[in-house]
Amino acid sequence: MKKILPITVILVTLLLLLSTASSQAKIQITFMTPLSGADGAYMDQIIQNFNKENPDVNVVHMVVGSSVEYKQKLSTGLATKSAPQVLLIRKFDLPMYLNQMKGFTAGDFAKYGINIRDVYPNLLEGLVEDNKYYGIPLDVWIFYMAYNKANFKKAGLDPERPPKTRDEFIKALEALKKVTPKGLTPYYENPTWAWIFVHFLWQFGGDLLTPDFKKPAFKDAAIQTLKFLMDLQERGLFPKAAVDPGPPFQSGQTSVLITGIWTINPWLQALGNNFGYAPCPQVGTKKAVFGGSHIIALPEVMVSDPKVYNAAMKWVKYLWDHALDWYAAGQTPSRRSIATSNELKTKLPHIYAVAQQLPYVKTFQFFPYISEVLDEIAVYLEDVLITRKLTPEQAMERAEKSVQRILDDYWSTVR
Incomplete structure (x- = not known):
């Protein structure tokens, strides 16, 4: 005689199977930033909100405040194919890694709802080669x-x-x-x-x-x-x-x-x-x-899997869409549409006032040893x-x- 399982056992088993399948489907994205100060808490909140709203992706925040240590970790990660999938990197730290970042055309960005031409052109200097963009300026620390x-x-x-x-x-x-x-x-x-x-x-x-x-x-x-x-x-x-x-x-x-x-x-x-x-x-x-910028960039070796790439871009698009939450941390916009908006003027009047300088902001030249050059002058x-x-x-x-x-x-x- 066949033994019939109670309905509750069947339901619990199904829930466990569904939970296991869901956890297996979730893709983890490591997001490395230099945000070791008070602004890191603002980014943590944005990440927390993203993870709640996107059950298929889990973003983990890796904070490395020192430029030297950040570059060491990135160099090692790229060499061993264990780097973070998404970076928030100071622009002056990026030149030596540019050819290892994934390049995007304006059309590639547009597919994800990102209008790269909204970014102030002076902030993109050094990030564009052969009509491909190798990073997105998220902000300006002006x-x-x-x-x-x-x-x-x-x-x-x-x-x-x-x-x-x-x-x-x-x-x-x-x-x-x-x-x-x-x-x-x-x-x-x-x-x-x-x-x-x-x-x-x-x-x-x-x-x-x-x-x-x-x-x-x-x-x-x-x-x-x-x-x-x-x-x-x-x-x-x-x-x-x-x-x-x-x-x-x-x-x-x-x-x-x-x-x-x-x-x-x-x-x-x-x-x-x-x-x-x-x-x-x-x-x-x-x-x-x-001025200077935090640049969003994707190490190409870490996003070769289409599923990982799409998950990473979902996070990038979320940052793009929730930039105003980030500017509340004490950053100015990289985008003209936000810097000149009534929304910024109303919500963050102090940031709006400072942001009016953005058309003539200047950043360090995109040379791999620009920090060493400045140290020598100093x-x-x-x-x-x-x-x-x-x-x-x-x-x-x-x-x-x-x-x-x-x-x-x-x-x-x-x-």
């Missing part, structure tokens, strides 16, 4: 001018009209000097911060390298930049020593910083109505502002701006020779 509105009022300045030109900037600093405690300066920043040096270098019309990456191109503009900063120092408007600018600005003792968008949320919370934010003043001859900043051991001319002549050696070494290894 410089802006942070200022203390209460101090502007004390100094007799209109806090709703921050300086826009070199003359206005210097006049504002002269007025703010009168309300700045002794031992501090109204514009209080570390003089040897390499990124602020590059920001001003670009405004004085220079660049680190020639377009073909064969020779240094910074000397003349760098000398102008250093002389500008030295003039601010002699006027008592800018420090002559290495400093930590954050605490004095947050306490209201100092008044102005030209710094990165990643600071905007903390200072909004700390300073409230006294916190002002505006585009950077133009102190040189060229309208330019320092060695000489202290000799000019702190110790005064060298004149700007002497320092940049020496920096030029050091950078040329880096370039010669690189090109000697390239066929």
